[in-house]
Every structure is written in structure tokens, then in C-alpha cells.
Amino acid sequence: MDNATYGYSSDCTPLTSCKSARKPAGSTVVNMGPAGKKPPSDYLVWSLCNTLYVNFCCLGFMALIYSIKARDQKTLGDMRAAQECSDKAKWYNILASGWNLLVPLLLLGLLVLLLVHLGSSQGTFDFFGEDGFQSFMKLFSR
Template sequence: MNHTSQTFFTRANTGLPPNYEMLKEEHEVATLGTAPVTSTVINIRSDTSVPDHVVWSLFNTLFMNWCCLGFVAFAYSVKSRDRKMVGDVTGAQAYASTARCLNISALIFSILTIVIVIVLLIIFSDVIFRVFHR
């Protein structure tokens, strides 16, 4: 068994300066698989905007306070704003969600009440009109 070793002479071994193509090939080889993959993680603190629905609750309290739902919604809105000022985003979202549900309920019940009153006024005015014309 004859072991012969071959030495490969590259431009770096011969003492000649490397040309551009050689440097480009070495860079491509280095970037293809030998370099470890690195990743950068950036933690961005998200200031999630929690809507507290204070204006909507105040409107429902003043104009559409059906069974005090508007007032209760206003109380939950204020609690949501307080939680948001303290920095408790989860608590603020919970109170805001409750305030939104109460505002929707107050709005629906108030609109239904107004529609029913208008329908009853139209029906009774028609009945009264017919009674006076007979």
C-alpha cells in the first residue's frame, strides 16, 4: 500500500494575491452552508389601544338609559379606563367588553322601545281618527 499525498496549490498557497473571482467563490461557499444561521428577535412592546367606550356609555346614560343599562355601562367604562391607566390591559379589556355588551343591549332595547311607541302612536291615532269621523 503506497500512500501518496497530493498537495493542491491554490493561489493562497503560492503567494500570489487572490483575484476577484476566487474571493467571490469563497464567499459563496461560506454563505451556502458553513455559516451558522442566526436570527434576531426584536420585542416590540405593543401599546394595544383598548377602547373604553366612555362616550358611548355617556350617550346611553343620558339619552337611552333603558333600565339603567346605560349607567351600568358607564360604570364599567370608567373601570376600564382606570385599569388602562394602571397598565392592566387584560382587566381593561374585560371591563371594556362588558361595557360594550351593556351599551349594545341598552341601544337595542331603547330603539325597540322607540319603534314600538311610534307604531302604537300610529295605530292609536288611526283608531282615534276613525272614531271622530263616524
């Protein structure tokens, strides 16, 4: 602990009401720019998700690059360039998300079609038996 002495005025001591003229020095005004214009979004989180998941043809990675560019331009104050990069990031994210949804749906559809085809075929097939692979391939050679 320090042994410093603190000088308080006699009418304003700690834990008591202060009767002296401690009035605010005035108001503080912070200019935030035009009130109607919102800065462009950078879609960074969406781009990260698309980059880490499937990432067909590097669409997610391209979205990530433009998201970072949009954030940099917004920081520099160039709102026109930030809006252009933001638009590109948004469209790359839309394409990457569409592809990320399309691939599992196509695989699920292929699996359903395979099961329907196997269920409608005559006889049963022993896939893990002696002639399992040959009988399975005969399904597709018709």
C-alpha cells in the first residue's frame, strides 16, 4: 500500500455527497458520418464456413479473399471499393453455398435411386458373398 496523502476539498470527501461545483465541462459531440448510409457487409464468417466446407473450385476461398478485401477497404474509408468487394464476396458465397448443398443432395438422390433399383430387381444379391461384386455390376450392364 502506498502512504500517499490525497488532497480533497473540505466539502467533498470520499463517500459523502459533494456540495462543491463539480459540474460537467460541457457536452462532447462525436461525428459518426452520414446517418443514412450503412457501411457494406464483408461476409467474413460466411466465407470462412464456405472455405472450410467442401470448397468446390475454390469458390469459398475466393469469397474469403474478397471478404478480407472488403474489410480492409472499409477500414481505409474507401466505401466504393468496399462495396464492390462486398458484392463479389456475396456472390462467391452464394455459389459456394449452393454447391455445398447440391453435392450432398445429389449423393442422397443417387443412394435412394440405387436402393429403389435394388428393391425392384428380381432375386436377392449377396454383395459380400462369392459372386457379390459380379452380381452387383450386372445391375448396371443392362
